[in-house]
Amino acid sequence: MxxxxxxxxxxxxxxxxxxxxxxxxxxxxxxxxxxxxxxxxxxxxxxxxxxxxxxxxxxxxxxxxxxxxxxxxxxxxxxxxxxxxxGAFHPGDHAAMILGPEIDLRIFPAHWxxxxxxxxxxxxxxxxxxxxxxxxxxxxxxxxxxxxxxxxxxxxxxxxxATGDTADRLVLSPPAPVEAAKPRPDKAAELREAWAAMTDTHQFLRLVARLKMNRLGAYRIAGAPFAVPLDPSALNTALIACAEAAMPVMIFVGNSGCIQIHSGPIVTLREMGPWQNVLDPRFNLHLRLDQVHEVWLVEKPTRRGPAHSLEAFTAEGALILQLFGYRKEGQEHTEAFAQMAAGLPRLAGAT
Structure with missing residues (x-):
């Protein structure tokens, strides 16, 4: 509005x-x-x-x-x-972090x-x-x-x-529009070659920026096995499957200034109207299923083997959340997650 x-x-x-x-x-x-x-x-x-x-x-x-x-x-x-x-706060001019077993944040100070x-x-x-x-x-x-x-x-x-500022009005900037998908079909072969050579998931955004794309644009042209379009219902199906299997996962939800990460199982799911809700004692997620327009099964190579994620976007192209198999040294659940994700419904008519 x-x-x-x-x-x-x-x-x-x-x-x-x-x-x-x-x-x-x-x-x-x-x-x-x-x-x-x-x-x-x-x-x-x-x-x-x-x-x-x-x-x-x-x-x-x-x-x-x-x-x-x-x-x-x-x-x-x-x-x-x-x-x-x-827990421990790690400052940084461009990106900062709170690292802890429960509260885990990636912070972008320019937006605070x-x-x-x-x-x-x-x-x-x-x-x-x-x-x-x-x-x-x-x-x-x-x-x-x-x-x-x-x-x-x-x-x-x-x-x-406290700053001591007692003003009861704000001077605000217009909100930045959501960046639509930026694919570069002419760079598809270069994208796939560089994608296959990655050794860490954090290299991905630098890669797509170098090719003048963004995340969703790259997914739309990369093709399997790197990015596979799923039916939008696949995200909810995956949440239900992870809860039923007591499968530890990582759930990333963010905005321009902060990304918050849950690591561990999800147990109690309760769907209410358009919302799917995780209602666990120390973790809650409230997800508007009716705003999930695109879901991608994404595979990124790393030194420890492929990292698989489900990534959901709105109709405008905004990233809603990312769902990964739980990955920690000595406690890998990525194979079970990959097997679950492989059975999710593909987007009808997609190539």
Missing amino acids: PLADPCTRPSPADLRKAMADATLRPRDLALSLGVTEADLLAAQVGHGATRIAAHPDRMMPTVCRLGEVMALTRNGAAVHERTGTY VHGFATRNDTGTGPSRSLQVFDASGTAVHKIYPRAGTDLAAWDRAVADL
């Missing part, structure tokens, strides 16, 4: 009233009002919200002291929620622009949160307390990160 015209956008007071009366989730309320989630939080500055430093170099070392929390990263079609502790801490003492809704948004006001990453959270450390973190 396009944002409201700046001249007619609701005032901060109007937004606060709308939030007080709302029964919708913040993201849905923001869409209905023609604003962003970040606008809603800015309107609450001084009314339960505090502006905080958003850059991960400032934020993450403090977050690592909070104890057990819930980390949330989402895009328009999937929400990834993981309970655990923020607007930060807010919220506190709600009404007894309804989350009691506290830390939320980060990109320059367009789109959510990048959120953190919520859990039973094991050190709330005193949380309050110290908010005080330490």
Whole structure:
């Protein structure tokens, strides 16, 4: 939904009233009002919200002291929620990381622009949160307390990160459009030759960028065994198969500023309307099946053997999630995953 015209956008007071009366989730309320989630939080500055430093170099070392929390990263079609502790933070100008057995993040600092801490003492809704948004006001990453959270450390973190900015409006940039598939059919042979020579999955994006393509564009021209188009229903079929087999997997969900990874089994699946949900004690995934438009079975060579993944995209070409067999030194589940994926329904009429 396009944002409201700046001249007619609701005032901060109007937004606060709308939030007080709302029964919708913040993201849905923001869409209905023609604003962003970040606008809603800015309107609450001084009314339960505090502006905080958003850059991960400032934020993450403090977050690592909070104890057990819930980390949330989402895009328009999937929400990834993981309970655990923020472990070792590895900074980087272009990419940073949180590496831990439960909370595992790849962070792109340029998109960590607007930060807010919220506190709600009404007894309804989350009691506290830390939320980060990109320059367009789109959510990048959120953190919520859990039973094991050190709330005193949380309050110290908010005080330490507070910027002192009391403005209740934001100046936002237009959201970047989704990049459609960029295939280069004239480079297909070069793509396949370079793909076959890869020794690590992380080489893939550099490869396609060098050939002036993107991920989805490369999949569309690579051909088997590198990329095989599947029926869109294959992703849900795979989730059900992995749960039934108690097969450890890795599930990547991301946006422009953060990728969050679950490593381990999925147990409880519950389909509700258009949503398929993983509802496990320490991991939740909420997936809009009706937005899954393309699914690809992808094989990338590595020094430890081929890595197989299922990768789902929206109709516009946005990556929704990636599903891999669990891969850790001495605990490989990639062969079982490859066998499961080989039986998934192919796209009718695909060559």
